[in-house]
């Protein structure tokens with residue numbers, strides 16, 4: 001654990017936080033969005049917001065793949081899973097994401113649907129090989145991090161001539177979502193001074209895709225790792241860019257991320273997927289060129305075509321404020337359901353399901369707890 005412990009050294013973190021406090025200009029407010037749910041998780045888990053000076057605030061972004069999947073696509077997955085010939089393979093954190101009318105995959109499984117939790121795309125391939133009489137559908141979600149493994153599974157299915165395997169593709173793209181946040185009508189209200197760019201996504205994409213965003217919106221972007229020292233160092237780098245009037249892309253996570261990214265993974269993705277004209281994101285609405293689908297040359301492995309899936313848009317629970325949380329307009333505890341009707345045991349919205357969701361991260365690490373009256377409040381250290 002030596003390498004990990006080095007990135008979780010509290011004494012070093014306090015030292016960087018003290019430097020941030022010294023360099024953050026008094027009377028000036030700094031607001032930085034961490035795009036990625038992995039950073040949100042780290043910020044909550046290690047209490048990073050509590051280390052920062054009061055005028056340096058973190059705003060949580062939409063980079064939790066489970067959180068941004070719209071309800072209509074979960075409805076589609078449930079309908080698919082309820083088909084008698086289908087075995088739906090999914091990652092575990094999708095099982096309790098709310099769908100229409102309180103449904104979810106876990107309830108569908110309890111009602112008899114053949115839904116299997118898998119750890120990798122290759123598990124789904126193995127199931128398809130072992131059970132040729134079943135139509136095995138892999139429920140593919142996630143950003144650029146999880147797209148290459150889906151591409152590899154599709155290639156394997158083609159090589160092995162697996163006629164009973166297909167992919168329900170919901171992969172989304174990071175830069176268009178960043179653009180939607182920075183260019184949205186809400187941007188003046190959020191008042192972002194810069195972004196912490198995603199870690200794992202950037203190992204695939206590299207830092208290059210963020211350059212046009214930083215230039216166009218005049219906002220610095222610092223790509224950072226997921227360890228606490230990575231995050232506090234990224235905040236310091238952002239404070240320095242703001243103070244110096246710079247808006248550049250900097251790479252704090254240089255131990256894994258390069259400017260160009262993983263060219264092999266990018267080639268695999270480009271071979272199999274093409275960009276959809278538009279895709280709905282929970283909380284962000286329809287975003288142009290923000291998601292992927294299988295190319296025509298892989299149509300036979302596309303569950304959307306094999307099962308004629310036509311997504312019907314579904315409205316979120318009106319009491320859930322995930323949309324505002326995902327856009328950075330509200331903190332989780334500002335939702336009146338947070339920690340009362342909505343908790344990880346009884347999630348009312350997707351942000352309370354995945355560990356990367358802002359609501360779940362705030363709740364799980366005890367940053368907030370319900371008081372004796374059942375009202376969520378910040379825990380006293």
Ligand code: SF4
Nearest residue numbers: 321322335342349359
């Ligand atoms: S606390 Fe629950 S209901 Fe409120 S925004 Fe978060 S997930 Fe939605």
